[in-house]
Amino acid sequence: MEISFTGIANPHSIGAFGVDANAKILQRYRFIHERLMFISAAQLPARHNWDVKTAMGRHIYEDAEAADQLRTRVSHLRTPLANVGQEPDPALTLLMDEILHAHTDSEWLAGVYTVIKPALIEAYRSHIQRTQQIVDQPTIRILRSILLDLEEQVNWGEAVIAHLKNEGEWEEAGSEELCTLLKRCILAAGGMSNEMKRSSEIPERIRSFQVYQLPKKSQREARMGETTLYRTSMGMKFEKPNEDRLVGMMRVRQEEMTAAELIAAVLWSQKGMPWAFYRDLARHLWDEVRHALFGQAALEAEGLNWRSRPQYTSDYDINIEKIPSAQYAWLSIGIEEGAMKRPGKVGEFEFCRDQVKHPLMTQFQDYDWADEVVHASFGRTWTPELFGEELGFIREVAKHELDHFFSEVRKAEEIAAAEDEI
Ligand SMILES: [Fe+2]
Ligand SMILES: [Fe+2]
Structure with missing residues (x-):
């Protein structure tokens, strides 16, 4: 282990992001976690499976904590606090609008745990590696702690999806259609961090035509009666x-x-x-x-x-x-x-x-x-x-x-x- 530089490895290399670029990217991450917190709350009463509902409760809290840390970090990167709540990218807004309108437990699980959260994991791993290790240590620390939650969430998501498939309770058709659209939104956004070539063609809405309505009655598994x-x-x-x-x-x-x-x-x-x-x-x-x-x-x-x-x-x-x-x-x-x-x-x-x-x-x-x-x-x-x-x-x-x-x-x-x- 390196004892100079407090143990920070690779202290001499130039990082990929200046302050303005970094703030813009972290704004996107903040937006995704914050929207996921709201959207999961909107979806919770409509979802059926007990284990899915309980995990949603935990992930709402973890997304809120992630958004909170990222908000603070963005505000420390010369971004006025008043601008921190803004929507950074219409393609990301569409991504969130569409997952909000997931119709079934399967669609919700597939969208969140096989598309959106894995894309965040990939982006954070790359961000941690490529940013300048001394100047951006506060970001690295935050992203590392969020990664711990995200990896556990995605592992849980994969396990529950495999279980539902095993039990014959998985609804493939809608899930596939939704995931295809979500992936197109991420591509249109140039990836979660907008570092890939972004497309000027914004995908069409397939579900989010109307304002989301909370269910009048909260749902439970049919087998619970x-x-x-x-x-x-x-x-x-x-x-x-x-x-x-x-x-x-x-x-x-x-x-x-x-x-x-x-x-x-x-x-x-x-x-x-x-x-x-x-x-x-x-x-x-x-x-x-x-x-x-x-x-x-x-x-x-x-x-x-x-x-x-x-x-x-x-x-x-x-x-x-x-x-x-x-x-x-x-x-x-x-x-x-x-x-x-x-x-x-x-x-x-x-x-x-x-x-x-x-x-x-x-x-x-x-x-x-x-x-x-x-x-x-x-x-x-x-x-x-x-x-x-x-x-x-x-x-x-x-x-x-x-x-x-x-x-x-x-x-x-x-x-x-x-x-x-x-
Ligand atoms: Fe209580
Ligand atoms: Fe209480």
Whole structure:
């Protein structure tokens, strides 16, 4: 290992990019990650496969973090912060518009994990090698860390595609058509970094003719059966009342996918907020998906088949008609700030630790509580900006939203009970 130059190899060579050229290329990378964050959020409620949905949650967060680091780096390369959010290239915009309109899980997976992300990996590896190693070390460090995420994401994508093909669940036709178009967009853009000869012929749209509409109902795997607007737990009989509550808690965690989907809807449909708002929502979204994974892990560790139970989708399905600021106030102030009061989140943690003494759920609830403290504070930061009002007013709004929500849940429960009697 080189000990001079802090261990930086090849310090004497001239790099491929001056400041202006570098800033322009990094703007393109920033744009792709930022758009992927928004588009994946828009797609999340429409996708079916559970493992795909959970991975989307994680990748939304990783794309947000990548975009955040690249934004900062671009702003340090003589680019005014005000210009950092711009769209750098119409061919890249078309690329993103078309993947936004993926119709199936297969199209989404093929487009993101066999075309767009592999093209980013190739571009970043080349960028890291060819840039001047001393002057551009801050970029190298950022791209290296993003590469770690991208490589893991693409490996996961390849594995899930192979699995779906094996199971006979892969839809080839649409995926192939979409991928061909996406590749043409990248060629028209001169590659991700615009260093190849770009074509002056911009491909035609094949899917993105209309404004994207979020689904009215969030989707789950068909094999999981009907979704429900009220909670059904695991439908089991228990000897002790504590067991009932413990398994019920695991199941409520697993059902938090619907909270993630509601945040996804806000992330996509609330326009015009500062970048930090969207970055916070991406973290919030992934936290809710992680909470769903806590529940999945806890239930599966007990040998309980949660996939055989009706999937609860109320947070999204009941609130989707509301405007995004009301959706966000309902969750962050109504539910999450509300859970900061005893018994709330601390009560759930103490129940697992002291009453049922369940080590795995104790750990899950410990972190769930920590995450919810963050979400309540995000809510207190952003809802006043969304409403242009003080928190006292927003707590009133959240109260109305909670009343509306729980009356809809009760209605659904009553209808189901009446149907059962017939
Ligand atoms: Fe949660
Ligand atoms: Fe939360």
